[in-house]
Amino acid sequence: MARSLSPAARTTVSLALAAATVLTHVSAAVAAGPEDRGLAAADQAVTYGATAPYKRHAAGVEAGYVPDKYCVVDRAAGTGALGYPHFNHAYDNSVDPAKPAALYYEDDGRGGKRLVGVQWLVYDRDQNTATDDDRPTLFARSFTGPHRGNFPGQPVHYALHLWLWKKNPLGRFATFNPAVTCRPGTTRPAP
Numbered sequence: 001m002a003r004s005l006s007p008a009a010r011t012t013v014s015l016a017l018a019a020a021t022v023l024t025h026v027s028a029a030v031a032a033g034p035e036d037r038g039l040a041a042a043d044q045a046v047t048y049g050a051t052a053p054y055k056r057h058a059a060g061v062e063a064g065y066v067p068d069k070y071c072v073v074d075r076a077a078g079t080g081a082l083g084y085p086h087f088n089h090a091y092d093n094s095v096d097p098a099k100p101a102a103l104y105y106e107d108d109g110r111g112g113k114r115l116v117g118v119q120w121l122v123y124d125r126d127q128n129t130a131t132d133d134d135r136p137t138l139f140a141r142s143f144t145g146p147h148r149g150n151f152p153g154q155p156v157h158y159a160l161h162l163w164l165w166k167k168n169p170l171g172r173f174a175t176f177n178p179a180v181t182c183r184p185g186t187t188r189p190a191p
Contacts, residue, residue: 040140043097047118048164050098055165057105057113064088065103071182075190079170080178081106082161083116084186093122095138106166106180116166116180124156136160141173 054060061067065086072082083106091101101121105113124146125134136143136158143158161175168177 037140043139044162044164046097047100047162051100051103051115051118051164054103055115057115060086060103060105060115064090067105070188071106071186073182073187074176077176079174080168080176081180081182082176083180083182084113085119091120094120095122095136097138100162104161104180107183107186114165117161117163117168117177119162120160122158124158127156129156132158139173144175 054063054065065088068085068087071084074080074082083104086103086105087101088103089101091099094101100118102119103115104117104119106116108114120136120138120143122136122143124132129146129148132146135145138160139162141160143160145158146156147159149155149157159175161173163172163174163177166177166179168174169179170177
């Protein structure tokens with residue numbers, strides 16, 4: 001007779017798996033040589049630990065990440081999707097690896113949501129897309145942008161995506177992930 005794991009046991013297993021994955025990335029980064037890559041891998045380990053509880057969708061919502069009802073696809077290049085964004089605007093302008101401004105979920109095929117990635121969002125100081133002297137970095141990576149707001153009222157900003165919980169064939173820091181899909185009827189209607 002099979003027993004199911006308690007929520008605490010599932011969290012422990014998730015954290016152990018995340019730690020094993022991070023150790024692999026840390027080893028690869030350290031082997032690559034530059035000292036900042038080792039620090040970047042250590043910071044990614046912080047992100048794994050901080051976001052592991054949010055693998056349970058309800059935990060992400062309880063932590064203040066507000067779900068968008070639409071799944072976001074790359075309409076311009078057709079290179080995949082983000083999934084369903086869940087923003088916690090208390091973390092806008094954060095470059096703390098433990099405090100991403102957004103979590104991205106995809107449909108899990110069973111009526112629930114599965115955590116696939118995270119994003120940091122930092123507002124551009126001068127709100128001018130032609131200048132980038134305030135471009136932030138995290139994980140030894142420069143944020144993309146500055147980008148115009150994606151919805152009315154969103155400031156010009158920089159963004160950094162990290163696909164921790166689902167492999168991205170375009171790279172861990174690519175904006176869209178071709179391995180993430182949106183079910184028909186779940187995307188925002190075209191303007």
